[in-house]
Amino acid sequence: MSNLKDFDWTGFWNDVDYAFESYIGKPVTDKDIKAAEADLGYTLPAAYIELLKNHNGGVVKKNCFINDDDDCVYVTGIYGIDRDKKYSLLGEMGNEFWISKVKYPPIGVVVADTISGGHDMIFLDYRECGPTGEPKVVRVDQECDYSMTPLADNFGDFIKNLYISIEDITDEEFQELSDADKVKILNEQEDLDIDRAMELLTNIGIDNLSPILLSTLGRMYNNNGRASEAIDLFNRIDEAHRDWSWYYRCGYAHAMLAIGESYESEHVQKALQLIETGIKMTKEAGLDKQLGWCCEVVKYLLTQIKPKEYKEDYPLIFETIKNVFDNKNSKKTTEDNHIEDANEDEEDNYPTYDVVHWVFNKQTYSREEFSKEYNENVKRYVDDDQADDDDRLEEPEILVTYEAWIESEDQLFYNERVTDEELLEEDKEDGMWQVEIMAHLVADNGTYFTREELLFKLHNLMANKELGDHVFFEGIEYEGHECEGYGLIDNEDGIPVFYICCGS
Structure with a gap:
């Protein structure tokens, strides 16, 4: 269980007029809480009660929820328990409305709304713990047949993983975050304003960036056609912090600069050297997905280089790419061969056409x-x-x-x-x-x-x-x-x- 007794509420709420009109209720008493629990039929979690005592509902400034599974949800407000407020557990647009009128599943209590305007809602989910236990927090999506996405194991963790969105955060607020939290909000926010994201990092000062922030900014440069600048950043990271991702990202940058160049060129050779090490490290760590990424740098960026050119100099790259891509679409083991679904048989027989790497452009061809x-x-x-x-x-x-x-x-x-x-x-x-x-x-x-x-x-x-x-x-x-x-x-x-x- 994660409570909010010592939580710093500074900068959490957005006390605009709309919030006072529709969300923020009068200060709560223990009697109010007991009455709300009786009406709802659920014991409210301690962390939620802590929130009510700080602020009886409201619109949040920290409106972007991010968990460790790359789920990102933009929250509008958190419901209080003042019956006179439209957006509260017992108000006009409260728990009963969403379950009875909009037909959300009766799994617990609607505790927050999102920017979708009711097309997805945040629930306290009591299905596992029962009405008196510690509920989990889930997102329920009406548009996808009321599918449920787990967000947090408890309400306290949900609150602690709310961040100010990139569009709204100030340089000062960003710099107050830990490096881990900086990376989290940069990596996981949907529809990220990439220019603002890079600005937030560069405003700290390149010389002041830690290895993890240098790597994050370098990745952004890679993804936005700034490979030379990315390499400069990666080279600032000392040997002790050069893991598989360093070799992969630095190799990617050199490969971008090597497009169209011959096998003997400096960038081609540097890319192959780095990716060879990256493949070795991902293999040793059992990182299959990341191993595939390393292979793709050579297969999809260095397309002008034929495998027979690097077969002798970089045998690990040659053998790994051959194994990864030759086996990617191979038939399943014989224990699966009894499946009689015709469509599944056809999937095995269809070519994947990943040999010639065509580049789409704006020209219409005869x-x-x-x-x-x-x-x-x-x-x-x-x-x-x-x-x-x-x-x-x-x-x-x-x-x-x-x-x-x-x-x-x-x-x-x-x-x-x-x-x-x-x-x-x-x-x-x-x-x-x-x-x-x-x-x-x-x-x-x-x-x-x-x-x-x-x-x-x-x-x-x-x-x-x-x-x-x-x-x-x-x-x-x-x-x-x-x-x-x-x-x-x-x-x-x-x-x-x-x-x-x-x-x-």
Whole structure:
């Protein structure tokens, strides 16, 4: 149990007029608490009672909740127990309203609302502990069939993991945080203002940044095309603090600078040296996901370098990439072979097309123009024994999904639909919607797609849309079969759907 007896409430509440009108109630007494518990049918946790005694509900300035599982929720206010306040446990928009009228599940007590305006709510969850126990805190999402996301083991931990959002925090407030908390709010906030995030760190002074903050800022530079500056930051980190992530991130930066350069170039060699060490460290630590990241630096950034060039100098990279990517889509062990689901069998048979790494751009190609440039890519980036395009996608028609930014639905072709229910003007950012698009493709020969044909059709679909920095084609992933495809098809047996993987 985590209580709030010694919690510092400084800067926690946002006492605006709206808060006094709708949330903040009169000071509470023990009698008020007992009466509220009787009406609710639940014993309120000690940490929540501590909050009530400090502030009987209110709008929060620390409005961004972040836990250790990368869950981020933006909270509007926390409910008090004053019956005269609209947003309180016993008020007009209180616990009974959300459960009886809006049909949220009766798992406990609605304790906070979010910026969604009621489409997701924060609950004290008494299902495991019973009405007199210590409840957990969960987010319940009405839009996703009332799905529940665990947030904290108790209310005290929930409060302690609320932070001021990047958009609202001042330099002084940011600098008062521990380094661990600084990294937490920079890494996990959704829709992060990256310029403001970098400004918060640089305003501390580069010479004053600890190794963990140098690494965090370096990662931001990497992700925003500032590889040279990232390398300068990484080199400031002393040997004692250079873990696998240092070698991975520094190798990534050198690989970004090495794009298009020959095998003998300084940046190519430096990238390979660093990634070789990063692979060794992740293998020793059993970090499979991070091992994959290290491999991807070579496979998806140094695409001009053929494996046979580094096979002798960097045998660990060569063998690891071969094992990781050759086995990624291999069949499951024989103990799983009895599964009779036809779609699952088909997933094993579909190619992933991750050999040629096409870069999407704004040019619309004719078939002849595309074929010429595509074949140049095959010659440059693919080993001789992989150059033949025999891995056909044996389907006469497919659905594909990809992510992009659009200014208008007029950018969609006749064979495309957005998968969002509705595009609202208020949801635009910088004049654009971020959407997932589904498209219907038919093979020219009515029987199968070649890799070249598929890439040609994908490229011309994407050319008039904004992909951000996710322009590197990394393959396709089978997602199942679809019968309607948002009105694109009408097939009672369904046709396969593939997600188009793009990287930066």
